Amino acid sequence: MSAQCEVSAKRAAGSSMSLFERYLTVWVGLCIIVGIALGHWFPVPFQAIGRLEVAQVNLPVAVLIWLMIIPMLLKVDFGALHQVKEHWRGIGVTIFINWAVKPFSMALLGWLFIRGIFAPYLPADQLDAYIAGLILLAAAPCTAMVFVWSRLSDGDANFTLTQVALNDTIMVFAFAPIVGLLLGLSAITVPWDTLFLSVVLYIVLPVLFAQWWRRQLLQSGGEAALQSRLDQLHPLSLVALLATLVLLFGFQGEQILSQPLVIVMLAVPILI
Secondary structure (H helix, E strand, C coil), X not given: CXXXXXXXXXXXXXXXXXXXXXXXXXXXXXXXXXXXXXXXXXXXXXXXXXXXXXXXXXXXXXXXXXHHHHHHHHCCCHHHHHHHHHHXXXXXXXXXXHHHHHHHHHHHHHHHHHHHXXXXXXXXXXXXXXXXXXXXXXXXXXXXXXXHHHHHHCCCHHHHHHHHHHHHHXXXXXXXXXXXXXXXXXXXXXXXXXXXXXXXXXXXXXHHHHHHHHHHHHHHHHHHXXXXXXXXXXXXXXXXXXXXXHHHHHHCHHHXXXXXXXXHHHHHHHHC
């Protein structure tokens, strides 16, 4: 098992990045601009897509997110959890920041800026929605992108796999309670149906499916089969990421162009 973790770690965090990946920030920026422009020029199609939802969860976006994160989750080896003790200092810091600092500090900053400093300049009926969005953003650590950052910084491959596996495990159980607590403390009505559906749809089911698929690939062809499938899925994952950005910003294209100052004010607590 340890040898398998070692090979998985090296391939997950140590392979070279393509030219497209190195300039991913540029493509993300372009997709944001394209999404806003399309949402402004063609609002009706985006409104129609936006109505395809269950319990306020948009189904086309859910499909794209699955296509985006499944290849990343295939890299996660939960067998690496036994290595936590070997990296306990770094993992301890990661867990503390992700689950004890980030969600609560964002809730505090949201309350300070959205309900306090910027409140006179924001639509009064949207304050709760803005704070809820900030809390949701901060409560979910972007574990999939850790592989990318590890590759960019030539990080420790085993540490990367271990902390991603542990954070994904915690997220399955802790995301909904933490979000519910912070929304409740902020006097925001907790949409429990949406919250639990989002956890199941975006966390639990993708993790379970990816781990089942990973096991099937390893049993049928070993690490070579897993790596081959990851290589095949990688372009699809990037396309899904960029398409998700186009859709999300297309949904809000009119609002972004009509209220640019609101976007700037919401960016302040995020940047902090």
